Amino acid sequence: MNVKVFILALSTVAVGLVELIIGGILPTIADDLNISLSSAGQLITIFALIYAVSGPVLLVLTSKMERKKLYLLSLSVFFIGNIMTYFSPNFTFMMIARVITAMSTALIVVLSLTIAAKVVSPAHRAKALGLIYMGISSSLVMGVPLGILISDKFGWRIIFLGIAILSIGSFVLISIFLERLSGENTVPLSQQLKAVSSLKIGSAHLATMFMLAGHYTLYAYFTPFLETELQLNSSWISICYLLFGIAAVSGGAFGGALSDSMGAQKSIIVVIFSFAVVLFLLPFTTFSLIVFIPIMMIWAALSWSLAPPQQSYLIQTDPATSDIQQSFNNSALQVGISIGSGFGGIVLSQTGTVAHTSWFGGVLIIVSLGCAVFSLTRKTTARENNRATIALQNQMND
Structure with missing residues (x-):
């Protein structure tokens, strides 16, 4: 399999963690931010809603942009959103950070799928897309239990700092191994x-x-x-x-x-x-x-x-x-x-x-x-x- 597809799959693991991991540490976040459990649950609600709406919209708005540049820009925004989450002093600030990470996550996932389909031959396209989806699903298997253990030992904030560091690794790998790809009409x-x-x-x-x-x-x-x-x-x-x-x-x-x-x-x-x-x-x-x-x-x-x-x-x-x-x-x-x-x-x-x-x-x-x-x-x-x-x-x- 093309090494570029593996790199794209690794990126989806990082971005998949942001959405899924928070469910396992919800009580800890609620206690730290001094909010109710039901209010903390809205951090999941807003992420999913923004993800759903922004995915198709951003794909249309950015259709003319060169794909590699757009991918790196999305990873940069994703990094900022996770750093904001790490430093969140209150619920409102963290909610804004979740909006930023949701928008960038939606674009990164769809770009990973579309780019993976382009960088392999048609005969290997299904395998390439399957690998991207495996990256997302593996974040469910590993992310939530790992997040609970890390939160229990070091606090919940360190999780998002770790995800931010993972996005830096993805940024470097994408910069080195992915070639420039022109935008297209959507x-x-x-x-x-x-x-x-x-x-x-x-x-x-x-x-x-x-x-x-x-x-x-x-x-x-x-x-x-x-x-x-x-x-x-x-x-x-x-x-x-x-x-x-x-x-x-x-x-x-x-x-x-x-x-x-x-x-x-x-x-x-x-x-x-x-x-x-x-x-x-x-x-x-x-x-x-x-x-x-x-x-x-x-x-x-x-x-x-x-x-x-x-x-x-x-x-x-x-x-x-x-x-x-x-x-x-x-x-x-x-x-x-x-x-x-x-x-x-x-x-x-x-x-x-x-x-x-x-x-x-x-x-x-x-x-x-x-x-x-x-x-x-x-x-x-x-x-x-x-x-x-x-x-x-x-x-x-x-």
């Missing part, structure tokens, strides 16, 4: 919005959004859940996050295999329905760690199992706009994280019991299931059929 936002305007496709994106919203209603507050419901210390919490991460990454493979065996449409229904059942059951398993951990790992695996069948479904429905659909599905995912962490904060502040977030999250999963059923039962429009025909003809010509 699809205007108005045209992107038209691509998701049908009820069939729009409701599919809503299914993704509500699925992640239901997941993060609990997951954003998973550390206090483990502390209060199972009375676990930081070491055991780290172990739980590590097991969760391993199961979540394997869930992507499970979702792909399920989609291949029973088809994308049936897989979507099975995954979302099963996810709702697990979230409703989870609070009843906290009487024993032996019972809780297997159910937790099923929850984790299902949380990443929707992506493969959902992506296949979107490509099958409208192959001519598949790139745009993947972009919007990623934005829907981030909006879901934002909604879920915000909603979970409201549930926590109103009920005072973190276990209730699981049940309220389950309700959002049921909404997701309704959106999925609605999408799957809509007929493909004439416009989408025309696009599919054109795409098939283009593939035959190639």
Whole structure:
């Protein structure tokens, strides 16, 4: 594999940490900044929301810029955002830092994907993109448990200083090994919005959004859940996050295999329905760690199992706009994280019991299931059929 792809993947590990790691150290941040746990949860909410909105917008605004220069500029902004987080004197300052890092992260991830696709031959393109996604997923497996242990020993701020230093390493490697790449025309936002305007496709994106919203209603507050419901210390919490991460990454493979065996449409229904059942059951398993951990790992695996069948479904429905659909599905995912962490904060502040977030999250999963059923039962429009025909003809010509 091209060494440039490995360097891009390493960059995505660093930027992936910024979004995911904060969930494991939420109580520590809340205590240090003298804010409530639900307020601290909004640091996840604002990051995901800014990430979702800024990704497509910044890509269009910077379409003419030379890619290497833009990548290095994004890494510089990312570095500044993490240094600001390290020195944050209060909640407002840290919130501003999260906005800055979210915008730069969104651009770095999309640039990593697009550049990786360009620097390898078409035969190796899928592997290259898979390696980039592996960089993001590995930040989930390693980042959160490692972050908890570091925070416990040295304080939470040192984590963001470490991420800033990692970004310097990425900056140096990109400067040395990546060649200059010219900008290119991107699809205007108005045209992107038209691509998701049908009820069939729009409701599919809503299914993704509500699925992640239901997941993060609990997951954003998973550390206090483990502390209060199972009375676990930081070491055991780290172990739980590590097991969760391993199961979540394997869930992507499970979702792909399920989609291949029973088809994308049936897989979507099975995954979302099963996810709702697990979230409703989870609070009843906290009487024993032996019972809780297997159910937790099923929850984790299902949380990443929707992506493969959902992506296949979107490509099958409208192959001519598949790139745009993947972009919007990623934005829907981030909006879901934002909604879920915000909603979970409201549930926590109103009920005072973190276990209730699981049940309220389950309700959002049921909404997701309704959106999925609605999408799957809509007929493909004439416009989408025309696009599919054109795409098939283009593939035959190639």
